[in-house]
Amino acid sequence: MFQRLTDPSRKPVSFRFEGQEIEGAEGDTVAAALLAAGITSLKDAPASGSPRSPYCMMGVCFECLVEIDGAGHQQACLIPIREGMDVRRHLAAQNIGEAVAGDTQ
Amino acid sequence: MATDFIIIGGGLVGSALSHGLLKAGATVTILDEGDLAYRASRGNFGLVWVQSKGDGMPEYAQWSRESSDLWVDFARSLGEATGINVGHHRPGGLELCLEPEEYEAFETSIKRMHNQGGVGDNDRRMISGDEVRAMEPNVGPEVIGAAYCPHDGIVNPLLTLRALHRIAANAKADYRADHRVERIIPLGQGQNGGFRVVTQRGDFVAGKVILAAGNGSAALGADVGLDIPVGPERGHIIVTERTRPLFNHVLGQVRQTDEGTVMLGATKESVGFDTGFNPAMIRKVASNAVRKIPALKGLRMIRSWSALRIMSPDGFPVYQESDEHPGAYSISCHSGVTLAAAHAVSLAPRLLQPGFNDHYAAFSPRRFDVPKTD
Amino acid sequence: MSTEMDVVVIGAGPAGMAAAAAAARAGASVAVLDEQPAPGGQIYRAVEAVQRNRPADMSFMGSAYAHGTKVTEAFRAVRTDYRPGATVWHIGAFGKGKRRDVVMSRGGVAETISASHVVIATGALERPVPIPGWTLPGVMSVGAVQSALKTSGVYPSGKLVLAGSGPLMLQLAAQLIAAHVPIEAIVDTTPPGALARAFFHLPFAFISGETLMKGLQLRKTVMNSGVPIYSGASHLAAHGEGKLSNLSFTSAGRDITLDADVVALHEGVIPNTQLSRLVDAEHRWNDVQRCFHPVTDQWGETTEPGVYVTGDGGGIAGGLAAERSGTITGLAIARRLGLMEDSARDLVVEEQRLRRFIDSAIRGFLDRYYPAPSWIGVAADDVVLCRCEEVTAGQLREAMAHGCSGPNQAKSFLRCGMGPCQGRMCANSVTEVMAAQSGASPDQVGAFRIRPPAKPVTLAEVASLDVG
DSSP, X not given: OEEEOOOTTSOEEEEEXXXXXXXXXXXXXXXXXXXXXXXXXXXXXXXXXXXXXOSSSSSSSOTTEEEETTEEEEEGGGSBOOTTOEEEEOXXXXXXXXXXXXXXX | OOEEEEXXXXXXXXXXXXXXXXXXXXXXXXXXXXXXXXXXXXXXOXXXXXXXXTTTOHHHHXXXXXXXXXXXXXXXXXXXXXXXXXXXXXXXXXXXXXXXXXXXXXXXXXHHHHHHXXXXXXXXXXXXXXXXXXXXXXXXXXXXXXXXXXXXXXXXXXXXXXXHHHHHHHTTOEEETTOOEEEEEEOSSSTTOOEXXXXXXXXXXXXXXXXXXXXXXXXXXXXXXXXXXXXXEEEEEEEEOOBOOOOSSEESSEEEOTTSOEEEOOOOBOOSSOOOOXXXXXXXXXXXXXXXXXXXXXSEEEEEEEEEEEEXXXXXXXXXXXXXXXXXXXXXXXXXXXXXXXXXXIIHHHTTSSOHHHHTGGGOGGGGSOOOOO | OEEEEEEEEEOOSHHHHHXXXXXXXXXXXXXXXXXXXXXXTTTTTTHHHHHHHOHHHHHHHOHHHHHHHHHHHHHHTSOOEXXXXXXXXXXXXXXXXXXXXXXXXXXXXXXXEEXXXXXXXXXXXXXXXXXXXXXXXXXXEHHHHHHHHHXXXXXXXXXXXXXXXXXXXXXXXXXXXXXXXXXXXXXXXXXXXXXXXXXXGHHHHHHTHHHHHHHHHHHHHHHTTTOOEEOSOEEEEEEOSSSOOEEEEEETTEEEEEEOSEEEEEEOEEEOOHHHHHTXXXXXXXXXXXEEEEOOOTTOBOSSTTEEEOSGGGSOOOHHHHHHHHHHHHHHHHHHTTSSOHHHHHHHHXXXXXXXXXXXXXXXXXXXXXXXXXXXXXXXXXXXEETTTTEEHHHHHHHHHTTOOSHHHHHHHHOTTOSTTTTTTTHHHHHHHHHHHHOOOHHHHOOOOOOSOSSOEEHHHHXXXXXX
């Protein structure tokens, strides 16, 4: 969906998305680097599960939520990529504690 | 055009009463406030709670138990009438204890209720920290024990309100939003006088009037000879992002909704009609929650607010028919969710019969009257 | 960890930087909190990095953007406690000594700063554009495309359509053309008769001569670029399965469908009122810009004492005017703190007001030439208004029929506004739809009550708050 203006002077920065190695450039936001790498959907709509993509790229739409280095609910459009960053998709329901079987309420 | 009843307040109490009255064939007008009213119905946990209710009034312990039992069929009937699943579950409830003083206070309360007679302690009992953790794997090591009661449950209060409103609409009740009541004028004397209710947007007339406006009822009570000694008690609530199912039972202050979000409470402040945000209270709520359920530490708070409970001096309901102006009733409580079923099924029909005050003598506000010395 | 300051400025865009600099130069202790890693706000986003690391990109970003380097330099030259990467989530009521706690989250840790003056300079956001299909991957805002370009030198590949109305869309088009990024088409929703509408404001446009000239230059670039332009477009709808594949619309009486991989929407910019609502300041609906503005006095102070809004957050007037407003607010605060006399303040303020008048005089013209859209209130029933919870206009109207009389009841009934964005994307549309449906004015309908946290924060952080 997105591609780069070629600029050989920009320092490459590698990070991982869902275990996959992605190469971005220094100064990229996580969202821009993922879009440039062809990853169009970072999360699904909570109710229907339909795929969503960043809409505003400035921190108000919350469609770019990801988990970064174990911390959830991060807005990918506000955070610059760092070498070795581990980025994962945002989960509609956070994985904390021990899930209980059966009736939850 | 006059209706049989005007209900002032379209929250959980008013709506539940309307449900019962409409079912009995009465015509009903419901007058509700606008978008920024206090709305206790919106600020609560949806607990259908029995344990700890009625320590000091066995009739209330019984009433709460009765309502919890009625809720099973009540929820089903709401679903059948509207297609709305109000999410009623009754897996039993736990009040977790972090300090020995809390544990002892619950223990003492159970003994007292046991000795009251009637439904006694409603099968509430104390269990140890290890027992709690065996029942609930996410409870942390700081918890020393809990009070457990099998009759405790939960329901979605907003969906319940929606269902009750829809039933009222289907039964052609006259529901008016944005109609804040300014005063009530009794018409004539005696039972058949009726009442004129004046709002900012017009007047309404009915044979009987019910004040079910939570903290808003007290001011109107004087118009019809009703003493309604209730006042606001503030509580702060936190709602978190969604997480996977964490609990097998209902925890008193940590309540996971059907959507997976977790609601946390339960603080008490006496600050009048102030729904401002007190960060110290929010810190307390969060701190208690993560001590009880350590896994919650990394979960994010999405929303927090304060809401006003409707509190009588002893915390028990106030029900009364006016002596001065029969046909005017006040129905106030802080457990509008728990009592919704009893209000709809048991209490509402009594509004169509004589002898209301005799039947609900225990809940009369006369209990607060200072005894006069002659 | 708690600190005390004279002033906390929230937002390091042109208004925030100017307010902080003015107050700090007068001797106030000023903290500047901004959620981005570098100053510039949205208008000058990443300008320092672009200048330092990608100077070649400056050439196509345009002179308006390049001006940002001057603003950030001036800001850096003044001594403030500047904290990037800080997300403010609560602004408290007046406590002891008439100070407010500003609570932020930085690197996963809660920090509190108490100040006697709080300046909200969080600017604006683009008006959310609820067309059918706007939640499809591939549909984004014009600002989003521009942000990706500024921060990362990244642009849409495949077929790009710009769709909407307003100077920002024009600016983006010119930037993309200068960068040799192909644009499939521009679908201009500006209603016909623009000049006639805006005619009486034209003299004021000339007062902002430099801005007007720049705008005309942008327009010329776009018109001469060869990019197909569809004028007077309406009834936009995005279509696709799982992602965008085409955009349909009506223009000059014809129904047209264009294949597209990315659609960049724009229908103007509106104040970001999240923090001004959080403090319960009074707001009023502006019928021309079709949005709520916080009610402020000549210094930018809201109805909440000690809380100011400066820059586009108080009403859209543009980046240059924001610098002036920020300076005026900073000076007013310095005066309040006893750091300067009335006369010293007024001397500079008079000049700033004049410059602001010149910078923003074109606004009346622009607001009528590119009017706020009138169709949001009557969006079709199946259009999603609340993206987070997928609540449609039809569901909102149905809730209204069942007695829901305002946005806060809509929240309870439908979960509309209860999702992660906390109503940022749907608030304006919800007010528009409810006003259109009920016939009440937007002021009567009202808006969502905003409660803390302004952005989500972990329970661990909340449990460790240093307050009270």
